[in-house]
Amino acid sequence: MAKIEVKNIYKIFGPNPEQVLPKVQAGSNKEEILEETGHTVGLDDVSISIEEGETFVCMGLSGSGKSTLIRHINRLIDPTSGEVFVEGTDVLKLNQIDLLEFRKQTMSMVFQRFGLFPHKTVVDNVAYGLEIQKMEPEKRNKIAMDQIEAVGLSGFEDQYPSQLSGGMQQRVGLARALATNPQILLMDEAFSALDPLIRSDMQSQLLELQSQLKKTIVFITHDLDESLKLGDHIGILNGGRLVQVGKPEDILLNPADDYVASFVGDVNRARVLKAKSVMVAKNDSHNGMQVAHKANANDTLEDLIPIILGTRSLIEVVDDSGNSMGYISDSEASKFLSKD
Amino acid sequence: MKKIPQGVYYAIFTVFFFVLIVVSYNHPRTRKKPDSVMELFSDFSWLNDWPRWLDVPFMHWINTNWKIFINEYGLIFDAIGYGLLRGYTELKEVAVQAPWPVVIAAVILITYFTSGRKLGTTVFVGFCTFFIGFLNPRFWDKAIETTTMVVLGIFICVVIGIPIGIAMARNEKVRNAILPILDLMQVIPAFCYLIPGIILFGLGAIPAIISIFIYACPPLIRLTDLGIRLVDKEVIEAAESFGASRRQKLWGVQMPLALPNIMQGINQCTMMALAMVVIASMIGTRGLGDEVLLGLQQLNVGAAIEAGLAIVLLAIVLDRMTQAYGEKIQQRNQPVKKIKKSD
Numbered sequence: 001m002a003k004i005e006v007k008n009i010y011k012i013f014g015p016n017p018e019q020v021l022p023k024v025q026a027g028s029n030k031e032e033i034l035e036e037t038g039h040t041v042g043l044d045d046v047s048i049s050i051e052e053g054e055t056f057v058c059m060g061l062s063g064s065g066k067s068t069l070i071r072h073i074n075r076l077i078d079p080t081s082g083e084v085f086v087e088g089t090d091v092l093k094l095n096q097i098d099l100l101e102f103r104k105q106t107m108s109m110v111f112q113r114f115g116l117f118p119h120k121t122v123v124d125n126v127a128y129g130l131e132i133q134k135m136e137p138e139k140r141n142k143i144a145m146d147q148i149e150a151v152g153l154s155g156f157e158d159q160y161p162s163q164l165s166g167g168m169q170q171r172v173g174l175a176r177a178l179a180t181n182p183q184i185l186l187m188d189e190a191f192s193a194l195d196p197l198i199r200s201d202m203q204s205q206l207l208e209l210q211s212q213l214k215k216t217i218v219f220i221t222h223d224l225d226e227s228l229k230l231g232d233h234i235g236i237l238n239g240g241r242l243v244q245v246g247k248p249e250d251i252l253l254n255p256a257d258d259y260v261a262s263f264v265g266d267v268n269r270a271r272v273l274k275a276k277s278v279m280v281a282k283n284d285s286h287n288g289m290q291v292a293h294k295a296n297a298n299d300t301l302e303d304l305i306p307i308i309l310g311t312r313s314l315i316e317v318v319d320d321s322g323n324s325m326g327y328i329s330d331s332e333a334s335k336f337l338s339k340d
Numbered sequence: 341m342k343k344i345p346q347g348v349y350y351a352i353f354t355v356f357f358f359v360l361i362v363v364s365y366n367h368p369r370t371r372k373k374p375d376s377v378m379e380l381f382s383d384f385s386w387l388n389d390w391p392r393w394l395d396v397p398f399m400h401w402i403n404t405n406w407k408i409f410i411n412e413y414g415l416i417f418d419a420i421g422y423g424l425l426r427g428y429t430e431l432k433e434v435a436v437q438a439p440w441p442v443v444i445a446a447v448i449l450i451t452y453f454t455s456g457r458k459l460g461t462t463v464f465v466g467f468c469t470f471f472i473g474f475l476n477p478r479f480w481d482k483a484i485e486t487t488t489m490v491v492l493g494i495f496i497c498v499v500i501g502i503p504i505g506i507a508m509a510r511n512e513k514v515r516n517a518i519l520p521i522l523d524l525m526q527v528i529p530a531f532c533y534l535i536p537g538i539i540l541f542g543l544g545a546i547p548a549i550i551s552i553f554i555y556a557c558p559p560l561i562r563l564t565d566l567g568i569r570l571v572d573k574e575v576i577e578a579a580e581s582f583g584a585s586r587r588q589k590l591w592g593v594q595m596p597l598a599l600p601n602i603m604q605g606i607n608q609c610t611m612m613a614l615a616m617v618v619i620a621s622m623i624g625t626r627g628l629g630d631e632v633l634l635g636l637q638q639l640n641v642g643a644a645i646e647a648g649l650a651i652v653l654l655a656i657v658l659d660r661m662t663q664a665y666g667e668k669i670q671q672r673n674q675p676v677k678k679i680k681k682s683d
Contacts, residue, residue, distance in 0.1 A: 076577060099583075100585055108581060112574070115574040115578030119597060129583075
């Protein structure tokens with residue numbers, strides 16, 4: 001079973017969500033419901049399943065329901081209808097005490113505007129999750145100091161959040177989320193409030209941390225480049241509906257509808273596409289071309305284009321143990337880079 | 341829970357209104373009734389001036405019930421009044437017995453520590469305290485009496501007001517129920533509850549303290565409620581996402597972050613309490629207000645203004661002390677961005 005399973009979630013905001021639910025289930029869209037009943041549809045029949053150890057990126061513009069969706073996973077929001085399972089536990093059936101215990105043990109969350117406690121020092125902020133679990137101060141401060149070191153903030157532990165820059169504050173947020181050693185990390189537009197350089201820095205740091213920790217991460221963003229960089233799978237939301245779920249390449253190469261297509265239109269494809277999704281079996285057009293370079297299956301097209309252009313020859317794609325998987329020539333490269 | 345439709349409320353209100361009219365009309369004390377209801381439809385002169393018979397006998401009802409109330413529950417108020425009086429007298433005696441330089445020194449010490457060792461504020465407050473006695477030696481003991489009343493009043497406000505504020509912030513229904521009561525407490529003229537206060541608690545300091553509570557508590561309750569509700573939503577969500585219980589959330593996050601607002605509330609409370617003390621002098625409460633009243637009654641403008649100045653000085657002292665403490669907390673919560681020098 002998947003680590004996180006969200007099944008047919010509906011969320012309607014307004015005074016009488018139950019009465020409106022049948023209409024939404026019958027297929028009326030967000031605008032119609034708003035006009036007829038004054039209710040806002042937050043989520044409309046969303047189902048996702050997230051495997052252990054993967055980074056699932058949930059993408060959409062503001063108002064698409066992505067922040068609402070992530071809050072269903074730790075039940076900060078109750079759905080109007082639907083089911084949520086985390087590690088096989090039916091989250092919606094938990095009583096108040098079990099729910100608090102579940103939040104303490106299983107997951108933690110990183111927020112867009114950091115959500116740090118302004119009246120606590122950095123070390124107390126990071127130790128907050130452990131404080132809630134009633135761990136003794138010495139023990140929790142030690143763990144907190146380790147986490148602060150892991151995110152590179154040693155020396156700032158006695159500062160207050162307002163004394164730190166945005167990027168540093170979000171590192172505190174990340175350290176705080178990791179301090180309780182949860183299985184699942186929920187990141188709600190975690191890097192959206194940071195400026196571009198720091199953002200890409202934080203993305204790299206997250207990828208690095210993830211390669212060691214292998215957490216299950218649910219990441220919310222409105223930035224397609226970010227989702228392509230971080231996501232093992234990407235789900236695209238539009239108006240509360242899940243439009244497409246797939247691997248980054250799938251989304252890029254086979255957009256499900258115009259909305260997704262317009263999204264991916266501006267993306268630098270060479271940076272996203274990997275050798276393994278571009279390669280083909282050896283065919284007639286390759287006759288007479290030399291194999292000039294062996295590329296790893298996970299290299300991006302961006303790495304390979306200079307070689308293809310420079311040598312005008314064939315590139316052989318191999319897996320990690322060196323077995324041949326396929327070939328790329330200039331014609332494949334040009335085919336995948338063109339937008340239609 | 342099922343919601344009661346709006347129509348039901350309107351229906352209840354309408355029925356209540358008509359019952360009230362019928363009851364007033366049939367009340368034995370209602371004067372100059374028309375001989376029959378039909379007369380109202382033949383002779384329309386009653387539409388010109390407000391008819392004497394269209395009068396709810398509220399005064400009569402309240403007076404009757406007030407007497408019953410006093411007979412039944414008077415003892416409870418006696419007990420409350422006695423407890424308060426004991427506390428008031430003991431506190432006052434200590435401060436009055438103490439030599440005046442000791443009192444000034446104590447005020448200076450308290451200010452020094454509550455203000456976070458700010459020298460300017462401390463010196464200023466010490467000077468103001470000295471000047472109260474300096475204005476007129478008679479004022480010294482009276483100022484202590486007034487301060488004791490104000491402090492006791494604020495203590496009651498804090499003990500009762502802050503929990504109510506917390507309850508309002510946590511529950512929409514409690515807030516909707518309490519808000520009109522707060523409006524009433526703030527709008528109703530002070531004399532309306534001063535007189536019943538005398539009947540319940542006797543003359544002197546106790547009805548004044550109760551009046552201080554009625555008059556000065558609403559802003560503290562409002563600011564507590566507001567302070568808690570204004571805490572950043574995302575910070576609350578962060579606490580919840582780590583599995584904080586309601587209690588952990590309240591004491592670990594909401595209260596510390598609402599504290600600057602609550603301190604502002606206590607400060608407001610203090611100022612309003614001082615204003616009330618002057619009005620309360622009309623029901624025989626001693627203290628600085630008494631001096632103002634005396635000056636006015638004797639048309640002694642100098643004495644009245646002198647006493648007024650003493651009250652202003654007392655206000656400044658109390659304001660600086662509570663304000664400085666609030667600022668200190670605020671600085672701890674939201675420190676100004678400082679670049680740490682590493683040399």
